Amino acid sequence: MVRPIGALVGLGFAFVLLFSLVVGAVNFIKEPPAATAEHEFHLHPKPLALASNGPLGRFDRQQLQRGFQVYKEVCAACHSLKYVSFRDLHEIGFTEAEVKAIAKQWAIEVPSVNPDTGEPATRKAEAADKFPTPYPNEVAARAANNNALPPDLSLMTKARHDGAAYVHSLLTGYQDQPAELLKKFPDSKTGTGLHYNPYFANLNIAMPPPLVADGQVTYADGTPATVDQMAQDVSAFLVWTAEPKLESRHRTGVAVVIFLLIATGLAFMAYRNVWSGIKH
Incomplete structure (x- = not known):
């Protein structure tokens, strides 16, 4: 008795799903989305x-x-890097002395406590500290950015589809709204405090263009600091902040693939040896 009832229930579910699919397809054909x-x-x-x-x-x-230089001189004024420590900069080639100097000279001090009074205070950053956030809290961040909250950049290239390519395109994609867009969608005019960028999800972004001209930073290695070059460099830096162990992961992956190839070869030879005397 239970099996027939179960079969009827299953058929009922299948019928409802099929009916919903057909009705949805018909409605989509009759009234396609605008x-x-x-x-x-x-x-x-x-x-x-x-x-x-x-x-x-x-x-x-x-x-x-x-x-990192682009982040420090351009992005750090609004965007945090809260999952990265100053001492992590050793991994990208800075010496211990350079890391200490970068931390000490950082424009924003880190929260601390006055040892004499116990009152909240600030102090110069040290190598072991995380990068301090540019705003004390979310309310202050929104108040300074037309009610928009600048996102933390630590994991940005992992959090966005296309990662570094998205960051690079966004930074170099600011432009005037196309006349065709305004003609076809007159209600889509970019509002006050927003900026048109076709690489942003809804086309209008609160962040003004951060890279506005060639030579905005001066690279110590003499590389020409064009807008495109700066966007590429900071995108590469954010790939590292999001996945600092990328190189070791790649090395491990190569070693595992080599091991599996050797193990597969040994397993195949063992198979041939064990079954060599068996005729088919």
């Missing part, structure tokens, strides 16, 4: 070739240092 500005004018990120790309990728430490 076109939106985001759907028609949103662009996918442009490909970005970095040394860290691919299964054998390795970090270009000179580029990472340039990217």
Whole structure:
């Protein structure tokens, strides 16, 4: 008795699902969804070739240092890097003395406690400290940025589809709204305090263009600091902040693949040896 009832219940569910699918398809054909500005004018990120790309990728430490400089001089005014410590900069080629100097000279001090009174205070950063946030809290951050909250950049290239390519395209993608967009979607005019960027999900972003001109930073290694170069460098740096162990992961992956190939070969030879006397 239980089996027939179970079969009837299963058939009922199947019928309901099939009916819903057919009704949905018919409605979609009769009344297709209205076109939106985001759907028609949103662009996918442009490909970005970095040394860290691919299964054998390795970090270009000179580029990472340039990217850190862009972050320090341009991005750090609004965006935090709360999961990265100053001492982590050793991994991209800075010496211990340089790391200590960077921490000590950082524009924002870290929260502390006055040892004499126990009252909240601030102090100069040390190598062991995380990068301090530019705002004391979310309310202050929104108040300073037209009610928009600047996101933390530590894991940005892992949190966004296309990672570094997205960051690079976004930084170099600011432009005036196309006349075609305003003609087709007159209600899509960029509002006050927003900036048109076709690589952003809804086309309008609260962040003003951070890289506005060539030479905005001066690279110590003499690399020309074009807007595109600065965007590439800071994108590469954010790949490192999001996945600092990328190189060791790649090395481990290569070793595992080699091991599996050797083990497969040995297993196949053992199989041939064990069954060599058996005729089919």
